[in-house]
Amino acid sequence: MAGNGKQSDQRLTKDGILLSALRIIDAEGVAALSMRRLAADLGVNPMSLYHHVDNKAALLDGVTRLVTDGARHISVAEGTWQEQLRRLAYEFRSLSLAHRNLIRHAFASDDFIQSDGPMWRSLCAVLRTAGLLESEVERTGAVLAVLVGGLLHTEVNGTMGRLIGVGEADDAGFALAVDLLIDGVAARV
Amino acid sequence: MAGNGKQSDQRLTKDGILLSALRIIDAEGVAALSMRRLAADLGVNPMSLYHHVDNKAALLDGVTRLVTDGARHISVAEGTWQEQLRRLAYEFRSLSLAHRNLIRHAFASDDFIQSDGPMWRSLCAVLRTAGLLESEVERTGAVLAVLVGGLLHTEVNGTMGRLIGVGEADDAGFALAVDLLIDGVAARV
DNA sequence: ACCTGAACACCGTTCAAGT
DNA sequence: ACCTGAACACCGTTCAAGT
Numbered sequence: 001m002a003g004n005g006k007q008s009d010q011r012l013t014k015d016g017i018l019l020s021a022l023r024i025i026d027a028e029g030v031a032a033l034s035m036r037r038l039a040a041d042l043g044v045n046p047m048s049l050y051h052h053v054d055n056k057a058a059l060l061d062g063v064t065r066l067v068t069d070g071a072r073h074i075s076v077a078e079g080t081w082q083e084q085l086r087r088l089a090y091e092f093r094s095l096s097l098a099h100r101n102l103i104r105h106a107f108a109s110d111d112f113i114q115s116d117g118p119m120w121r122s123l124c125a126v127l128r129t130a131g132l133l134e135s136e137v138e139r140t141g142a143v144l145a146v147l148v149g150g151l152l153h154t155e156v157n158g159t160m161g162r163l164i165g166v167g168e169a170d171d172a173g174f175a176l177a178v179d180l181l182i183d184g185v186a187a188r189v
Numbered sequence: 190m191a192g193n194g195k196q197s198d199q200r201l202t203k204d205g206i207l208l209s210a211l212r213i214i215d216a217e218g219v220a221a222l223s224m225r226r227l228a229a230d231l232g233v234n235p236m237s238l239y240h241h242v243d244n245k246a247a248l249l250d251g252v253t254r255l256v257t258d259g260a261r262h263i264s265v266a267e268g269t270w271q272e273q274l275r276r277l278a279y280e281f282r283s284l285s286l287a288h289r290n291l292i293r294h295a296f297a298s299d300d301f302i303q304s305d306g307p308m309w310r311s312l313c314a315v316l317r318t319a320g321l322l323e324s325e326v327e328r329t330g331a332v333l334a335v336l337v338g339g340l341l342h343t344e345v346n347g348t349m350g351r352l353i354g355v356g357e358a359d360d361a362g363f364a365l366a367v368d369l370l371i372d373g374v375a376a377r378v
Numbered sequence: 379a380c381c382t383g384a385a386c387a388c389c390g391t392t393c394a395a396g397t
Numbered sequence: 398a399c400c401t402g403a404a405c406a407c408c409g410t411t412c413a414a415g416t
Contacts, residue, residue: 012380012381034407034408034409035408035409035410036407036408036409044381045381045382045383046382046409047381047382047383047410047411047412048380048381048382050409050410050411051379051380051381055409055410056409056410104297105297107297107342108293108294108296108297108342108346109346110346110347110348111348111351112348113343113348113352138352138353138354139353139357139361139362139365140365140369141352142349142352142353142362143340143362143365143366143369145352146339146340146343146348146349146352146362146366147336147339147340147366149339149343150335150336150338150339150340150342150343151332151335151336151339153296153297153339153342154302154335154338154339157297157298157299158299159299159300159301159302159335160331160335162300163302163327163330163331163334163335164327164328164331165327168328172328173328173331173332173335176328176329176332177332177335177336179373179377180329180332180370180373180374180376180377181369181373182373183372183373183376183377184368184369184370184371184372184373184376185369186376187369187372187373187375187376188368188369188372201399201400223388223389223390224389224390224391225388225389225390233400234400234401234402235390235401236391236392236393236400236401236402237399237400237401239390239391239392240398240399240400244390244391245390245391
């Protein structure tokens, strides 16, 4: 379809590899992903993968990028800045819950929150409309991103549920935290 | 010295194993720790370790416990509740920074913040003296613990420093986050 | 350019055999 | 009770040889 068909194996494309890796991670966790296992799922020689992916670290990075790019379609430009902030947080949350196993790993890695990602830019925009001093926007944005990231990490790995008790709504901890953070921002505008 | 000396190898005690593992983790990261490598460091047969430790997961758990038990000696009962909260947060921070590699791994695991740990109990006590409704203390404590945990995680892995820029004091992000959280709590007492 | 078999240097863990 | 060699079932990655 792309023109350069040849007889080259169509299962062996970068996207096909990343998607297959994501399927394994979603179903069985990051620990279950190995180059050999991935190749077996694709019905392909393990070594062939190395022609499309630098190494396992790059593979995991690619999968993370695949998922977090889903945040590119978020638009939050409506309502008060409080509502916008809350909406942004919940978008981040549903994206995380959709791929719990991956996000668990991604957050542990160094560069989960990319300072050039769409999430980050939206966040800073909202803080500006909230009336925060320009000199404070980036610092505050960084702190909020990091706090919400940590929050989702603990929700995804079950810590939050365990600490807060089982009777609660599953977003009780998240809701309270977001309220608290919004109040914290409100105190400094 | 303990009485039951025999000729049994004194390098092979649970504490000796945990401490040696911690040394490897501090120096080279969790990834550098393997049962075989640990045994080599101890000058011991790899298989002998399994008589003192269930498996690698239990080993890592033990090392984490070894370190986080350092929080047992924290006392914060002085000053306003704001000062107490801040002191608690900074104690948590210095404990984390002292073993960055370990904390990186521990926070990724399920049960980093134990609901029976000293940190947790102190936190709830402070929130009570702040005048929070008893029904809100545990929920708020859980949220704060999780937020500060996530915060330290990103400080330890460098994300915070990267997002906030290099010119800043190394606790600039942490300080701002703690202020913001205290303001958030203040808004709900 | 892309694929692949063999090989290297590792893993965690089990287990039967030793003392 | 504690130790240990051999073995099992895996890893990620390199590389020379193929097409």
